[in-house]
Amino acid sequence: MSRYLRLIRTFARTSFQAETAFRAHFFTYLFNTVLGLGTELAGLGILFSQVESFQGWTYGRALILLGVYLLVNILLDINLWISMNTLGGEDGEVFQGTFDFTLLKPLNTQFYISFRTWDIWRILDLPVGMVIIGWGMFLLDEPLRLGAILGFLLMLLIAVCLGYSLILILETCVFYYLGAPLTWIFSTLYNMGRYPITIYPDWIRTILTWIVPVAFMTTIPTQALTGSASTWMVLAGFVLAVVLFMFASFFFHRSLRRYMSASS
Amino acid sequence: MNLRGARALISRTWMRNLSGWGFEWMLAFGHLIETLVYMFVWVTIARQKSLPGIERDELVVYYLIMMVLHEITYPGAHYSIGAAIRSGGFSTWLLRPLSPIFSVIASDLADKAISVSFTLLTTFILGLVLQPAIHFTFANLLLFLLAAALAYFLRFLQAYMLALLAFWTERADAFLKLSDTLLFIFAGQVAPFALLPHGLQVIAAILPYRYMLGFPVEVLQGQLSPAQLGQGFLMLLAWIGLSLLAHQVIWKRGLRRYSAVGG
Numbered sequence: 093m094s095r096y097l098r099l100i101r102t103f104a105r106t107s108f109q110a111e112t113a114f115r116a117h118f119f120t121y122l123f124n125t126v127l128g129l130g131t132e133l134a135g136l137g138i139l140f141s142q143v144e145s146f147q148g149w150t151y152g153r154a155l156i157l158l159g160v161y162l163l164v165n166i167l168l169d170i171n172l173w174i175s176m177n178t179l180g181g182e183d184g185e186v187f188q189g190t191f192d193f194t195l196l197k198p199l200n201t202q203f204y205i206s207f208r209t210w211d212i213w214r215i216l217d218l219p220v221g222m223v224i225i226g227w228g229m230f231l232l233d234e235p236l237r238l239g240a241i242l243g244f245l246l247m248l249l250i251a252v253c254l255g256y257s258l259i260l261i262l263e264t265c266v267f268y269y270l271g272a273p274l275t276w277i278f279s280t281l282y283n284m285g286r287y288p289i290t291i292y293p294d295w296i297r298t299i300l301t302w303i304v305p306v307a308f309m310t311t312i313p314t315q316a317l318t319g320s321a322s323t324w325m326v327l328a329g330f331v332l333a334v335v336l337f338m339f340a341s342f343f344f345h346r347s348l349r350r351y352m353s354a355s356s
Numbered sequence: 357m358n359l360r361g362a363r364a365l366i367s368r369t370w371m372r373n374l375s376g377w378g379f380e381w382m383l384a385f386g387h388l389i390e391t392l393v394y395m396f397v398w399v400t401i402a403r404q405k406s407l408p409g410i411e412r413d414e415l416v417v418y419y420l421i422m423m424v425l426h427e428i429t430y431p432g433a434h435y436s437i438g439a440a441i442r443s444g445g446f447s448t449w450l451l452r453p454l455s456p457i458f459s460v461i462a463s464d465l466a467d468k469a470i471s472v473s474f475t476l477l478t479t480f481i482l483g484l485v486l487q488p489a490i491h492f493t494f495a496n497l498l499l500f501l502l503a504a505a506l507a508y509f510l511r512f513l514q515a516y517m518l519a520l521l522a523f524w525t526e527r528a529d530a531f532l533k534l535s536d537t538l539l540f541i542f543a544g545q546v547a548p549f550a551l552l553p554h555g556l557q558v559i560a561a562i563l564p565y566r567y568m569l570g571f572p573v574e575v576l577q578g579q580l581s582p583a584q585l586g587q588g589f590l591m592l593l594a595w596i597g598l599s600l601l602a603h604q605v606i607w608k609r610g611l612r613r614y615s616a617v618g619g
Contacts, residue, residue, distance in 0.1 A: 123530055131537050135546045141553040146401050271375025276382040280389045287393060291400040
């Protein structure tokens, strides 16, 4: 266990050294963050110039949702997504055959592909997500209970676990389909989570709750923080996260057998 | 007969083609969802209170058409220009006895054949599910086709111009991204023009973005008075004229700076 923690630290250090060599990357990062945040805030601003609230979502609540949407995305991006990202696609290591080296590492393969790279710029985005949530809480002006915070932290953990499992499943498809990475499908569907899940028609809501559980990654964590999530939904999210994680790991290990090195 | 070999060859060829299509489909899916989210946002709000000058069915039709038009006009091929200029691959385009813009037009058309068919099919199914009442007049349809063609041209030209800034900077992609963002806010994607706050409406009426996407859809839905129609077409043409001029300047000066690899 401590060996794996030490390895994660080493991965972080090498990523940090590799990135800080290029100072211009900082400006690219800043540009993307400002542009992304500006777009989101403009969208909310325009929306709430027409209404005070919709379906019980006030501006404050919507801001918290936006913050959660950003935060979960950042938490996944920092380490997990960027690590798994190099598997798929036509310049990915499975297609190129460099996955050989990954397999040869004297480490658990799933551990290595999940934690090997860190996106240090995205760490700087963490406070952005948290400030948005804080600002929303301030506008909401409701007393914050300890139970709500604990529920929220648990939901964040569930959200990251769900996101990780979905990305791993889609990345693993590279052993069967060598086109563009299918994880794009996840990022597209995740985009739908920036607004409350209740705005969508029933059939889309069902898909986004139980098949690609985006609801458990944005709407329900937000409800947990504002104290309007039912206990059984949090429980359902927990069970779903465990099941999906186990399935993703099983699917990954099963699919490794299909790897036949370069030109496969 | 080597049936096993034949099967392997067929499945390999099939997978190779599919991976090309899959790329386009996933991009198109991304563009589609971006727009679709806002359809549901506004439909939800329209259920709660009546919005100025636009009803639920009109909103649904507005966004369905916008999804298709957004995909048709999306300047996806332009992202490869910067890479070509940086790597020196642009030299190959220059050697051809025709303007390099045709290299971009060619890959744009080839990509769109795949991606737009996906969007059309998906939009059609969404239309069947959501069942909005549709009524267009023939005259508006003709005007729409004209506006849409001009919009495609304007969006293509502006993106081409921005992509050519790669002659000066390695990060010209940032301009394309910025223009995507401005389009998202001002072109009627995040909200139809009529629903924007007044201050943004004033800006949106001046900037080119509305005329690349929202304006043609408004024309089709017959939401505009003859004066607004005329004004819109004038703005469209004015922006095309300006972009042509700017493109000339950027092209001439940029080409002088180009020095193949590392230029």
